Amino acid sequence: MAVIYPRKFKSAMGAMSARDVLTQVVRDREIHHITLNRYRFSEQRSCKDLTDLIEQLDGNPVELVRDLSRHVSDEARHAMWLTDLLVDIGSSVGTPPGSSYIEEFERLLDREQATPEQGDDFIISSMAAINVTEKRGCEYFSAHIHALKQAPQTEENIKIRETIERILPEEAGHVRWGTRFLAKMAEKSPEHREKVNQAKSKYAAIEQAAFESGMDFTAGAELRRVSSLLDIANTLPLWQRPQYLAERLPQSLLAPDLQMTRIDVAQRAWQRDPQAFMERFVPMFLGGLNRQPAAQGAEKKA
Numbered sequence: 001m002a003v004i005y006p007r008k009f010k011s012a013m014g015a016m017s018a019r020d021v022l023t024q025v026v027r028d029r030e031i032h033h034i035t036l037n038r039y040r041f042s043e044q045r046s047c048k049d050l051t052d053l054i055e056q057l058d059g060n061p062v063e064l065v066r067d068l069s070r071h072v073s074d075e076a077r078h079a080m081w082l083t084d085l086l087v088d089i090g091s092s093v094g095t096p097p098g099s100s101y102i103e104e105f106e107r108l109l110d111r112e113q114a115t116p117e118q119g120d121d122f123i124i125s126s127m128a129a130i131n132v133t134e135k136r137g138c139e140y141f142s143a144h145i146h147a148l149k150q151a152p153q154t155e156e157n158i159k160i161r162e163t164i165e166r167i168l169p170e171e172a173g174h175v176r177w178g179t180r181f182l183a184k185m186a187e188k189s190p191e192h193r194e195k196v197n198q199a200k201s202k203y204a205a206i207e208q209a210a211f212e213s214g215m216d217f218t219a220g221a222e223l224r225r226v227s228s229l230l231d232i233a234n235t236l237p238l239w240q241r242p243q244y245l246a247e248r249l250p251q252s253l254l255a256p257d258l259q260m261t262r263i264d265v266a267q268r269a270w271q272r273d274p275q276a277f278m279e280r281f282v283p284m285f286l287g288g289l290n291r292q293p294a295a296q297g298a299e300k301k302a
Contacts, residue, residue: 018143040082105210128199131178202235
């Protein structure tokens with residue numbers, strides 16, 4: 001069965017690993033707090049999404065419903081810990097600014113192709129979607145802890161690190177649980193194995209597109225979103241691709257959330273340091289034009 005890992009973010013400055021990103025994040029207190037609030041928002045939102053899934057399953061299979069209920073409990077606890085942390089350090093617990101990873105992920109889902117009536121197909125799709133997002137979360141929590149260990153050991157940084165260290169083991173447990181569940185589904189039959197591999201490839205492409213949409217606001221980002229959309233479409237059966245592209249292409253090209261993010265980031269950069277805005281922000285923004293969109297398959301290991 002294919003094993004798929006999150007890919008690096010390709011910025012105007014080159015490919016950046018999670019550690020590269022978080023090393024920069026922890027150096028800027030404002031961005032650091034926004035990142036923590038994004039974690040909080042994601043953990044909080046996942047409670048709602050998991051609850052929706054439980055209701056759709058309507059009690060069957062009972063073991064999965066039980067596991068998902070425990071998952072909701074974990075995510076609610078993580079959201080509580082992060083909320084307490086943000087309040088303690090005097091930061092916002094409102095909706096984070098910028099493009100929403102969760103909303104973009106949901107926009108890119110092909111919900112009409114996976115419904116509870118489809119039985120195992122629906123369960124495989126749901127679990128593949130959960131598993132790939134949990135993998136990204138583990139990657140970034142781990143990188144965040146590493147970056148904080150290298151940063152000045154202030155009282156605030158220590159408190160942040162200790163909070164994330166409490167969350168990471170449970171998130172890693174979620175990844176292991178999801179991976180085991182998908183492996184068991186794949187063992188049912190060769191057809192099930194093929195469906196699991198297809199679902200993992202599809203949701204890895206969706207997750208990568210959603211992840212990059214929240215990171216990339218530089219010039220040309222709209223075309224890169226379209227390229228990501230094509231990557232996702234290529235994981236679908238041929239007859240599903242036209243409708244999928246037709247429904248999502250306009251928003252990918254217009255990307256109103258992207259325009260708002262650009263305005264917000266530019267205003268923040270200008271207000272903090274007009275000179276740095278001209279010397280660093282503008283060249284970085286225009287550097288996005290040098291990034292050529294290209295279809296990329298998810299990394300796989302047999």
